[in-house]
Amino acid sequence: AFALALGYGDPIQKFSALIGIDPVAGNNFGTTTPHILTYEPKSFDIPFPITVIGTGLGSESKGLMSCPCAPKKYNHEEFFNESKPPRAHFTAKNYGHMDMLNDDLSGVIGKLADSMCVNGKGPRDPLRRCIGGIVIAFLNYYFQDNEVDFNTIVNEPDVAPVVLDQVQFDAS
Numbered sequence: 001a002f003a004l005a006l007g008y009g010d011p012i013q014k015f016s017a018l019i020g021i022d023p024v025a026g027n028n029f030g031t032t033t034p035h036i037l038t039y040e041p042k043s044f045d046i047p048f049p050i051t052v053i054g055t056g057l058g059s060e061s062k063g064l065m066s067c068p069c070a071p072k073k074y075n076h077e078e079f080f081n082e083s084k085p086p087r088a089h090f091t092a093k094n095y096g097h098m099d100m101l102n103d104d105l106s107g108v109i110g111k112l113a114d115s116m117c118v119n120g121k122g123p124r125d126p127l128r129r130c131i132g133g134i135v136i137a138f139l140n141y142y143f144q145d146n147e148v149d150f151n152t153i154v155n156e157p158d159v160a161p162v163v164l165d166q167v168q169f170d171a172s
Contacts, residue, residue, distance in 0.1 A: 002079065005046050008034045017142055019135055020052040022097050026074035027067055037074065042084045051088040051138045052080040053131055056165065058097035060118040069097035069117035080168070086142075088154065090134055091166040095120035095127045126161040133160065 002025075004011045005018050025037050036044075044050075054076025061068045070076070080089040092099075098117040120127070134153060141150035157164035 002044070002046075003034050003036050005048075006036055006044060008036070015046075015048060017048050017139065018046060018050045019138060020050070020076065020079050021131060022054050022058060022070060022076055022100060023052065023079045024058075024070045024074050024076075024097065025078070027071060029067075031074065037078055038082060039078070041081055044082045044084060046084065049086040049088075049138070049142050050080075050083040051090070051134065052076050052083065053134055054080075054089070054091045054166075055095045055097055055099065055120075056091050056093035057095060057099075057118045057120060060096070062116060062118055066116040077166075085170040085172050087168075087170050088138065088150075089166055089168040090153075090157075090164050092127050092130060093163040093165045094122075095124075095162065099124050099127055100131065130160045130162045130164070 001018055002020060002023060003009060005015050025032050025035075031037065038044075055070065058070030058075055059068050059072045072078075076089070076091070080087060096117050096119040099120050133149075137149035137153055140146040152159055153164075154167055154169045157167045
């Protein structure tokens, strides 16, 4: 989504907002193509509101033989850092990158992801409800002139069904 918003590829429709759900642009071996991260604050030339939702465990690895699924250099923190206002950032502290997917990933890919990625303990439903709530509140804020829910999550992150940290909102 970030690559399309930055003009890479041929988007079918124009964007009015962008929500990055634990975006990752590389791994310990290099960046994804196209190379969109510049490592310059507020460098993304995206003229509309952005919300980035990340995970607190995505940058951790399970051991010496595995890499993080969302390394710090390429994860949600850098996407937020490079976004211009209006922008918001939320981190689900006790969850990992793969916790947003199906509970039981099958086959080789599922086993590989499970062996490499650090996951949160406990049910994933609260994380998914939290992400859904942030998404709806963000869209209502910008498209329905209803700022109440979004401002509540930003100012009182304890209302979320999971622990949120790194909650930031830069309106201008």
